[in-house]
Amino acid sequence: MNNSFLTIAMPKGRIFEEAAELLRTAGFRLPPEFDDSRKLILEVEEENLRFILAKPMDVVTYVEHGVADIGIAGKDVMMEEDRDVYELLDLKISACYLAVAGLPGTKISDIAPKVASKYPNVASGYFREQGEQVEIIKLNGSIELAPLIGLAERIVDIVSTGQTLKENGLVEYAKIADVTSRLVANPVSYRIKEARITEIVDRLAAIIE
Ligand SMILES: Nc1ncnc2c1ncn2[C@@H]1O[C@H](COP(=O)(O)OP(=O)(O)OP(=O)(O)O)[C@@H](O)[C@H]1O
Numbered sequence: 001m002n003n004s005f006l007t008i009a010m011p012k013g014r015i016f017e018e019a020a021e022l023l024r025t026a027g028f029r030l031p032p033e034f035d036d037s038r039k040l041i042l043e044v045e046e047e048n049l050r051f052i053l054a055k056p057m058d059v060v061t062y063v064e065h066g067v068a069d070i071g072i073a074g075k076d077v078m079m080e081e082d083r084d085v086y087e088l089l090d091l092k093i094s095a096c097y098l099a100v101a102g103l104p105g106t107k108i109s110d111i112a113p114k115v116a117s118k119y120p121n122v123a124s125g126y127f128r129e130q131g132e133q134v135e136i137i138k139l140n141g142s143i144e145l146a147p148l149i150g151l152a153e154r155i156v157d158i159v160s161t162g163q164t165l166k167e168n169g170l171v172e173y174a175k176i177a178d179v180t181s182r183l184v185a186n187p188v189s190y191r192i193k194e195a196r197i198t199e200i201v202d203r204l205a206a207i208i209e
Pocket residue numbers: 012013014015055056057073074075076077094095096141158159160161179180181
């Protein structure tokens with residue numbers, strides 16, 4: 001068995017739990033403290049693995065720079081940032097989608113319509129494809145606030161249960177893309193540690209429905 005040492009960038013937050021469960025189901029022996037430690041680097045010696053815990057948006061940064069060999073990142077992050085990483089596998093966890101939303105019954109105005117989003121590149125790409133010229137306003141969270149307070153006529157954001165839109169009286173105008181988490185790899189790591197990375201991909205692929 002090829003057992004070269006590997007560093008995996010794991011997203012903290014809502015993807016973490018599902019990702020850890022997936023790894024355990026695939027037979028990786030992750031210690032119990034993995035789930036509720038405040039440590040940012042966790043070594044699993046018997047697996048020859050090191051995990052680093054990063055913000056979901058930063059996982060691809062660590063992988064692109066090669067300080068992590070592989071990582072787990074949402075497709076939304078991959079769409080937003082054109083990074084030099086290989087997408088190896090759809091893990092089919094943390095499913096949600098990117099959508100355009102706004103107040104019901106409102107048309108997007110002809111002159112300088114504003115769109116608020118945590119995903120400015122996805123948003124501008126989408127409206128460009130629609131042939132609509134919009135001004136993108138980058139926000140970092142609570143995106144649904146923007147149309148309510150008059151900052152923007154539309155938002156581009158993640159929808160999962162739809163509860164946030166509903167509770168704020170917003171409606172969906174268009175679906176942009178389905179989102180799940182992906183296993184990504186640094187291209188150089190992939191070349192040098194191909195056998196080990198392929199083994200991990202195969203173990204995960206075997207248990208993904
Ligand atoms: N309802 C959801 N809202 C946001 N992201 C979701 C949702 N469901 C799944 N995801 C996935 O989870 C990732 C975001 O995870 P999380 O919310 O923990 O990070 P974050 O956006 O950095 O959070 P925060 O900035 O609030 O700490 C997204 O990239 C997406 O792929």
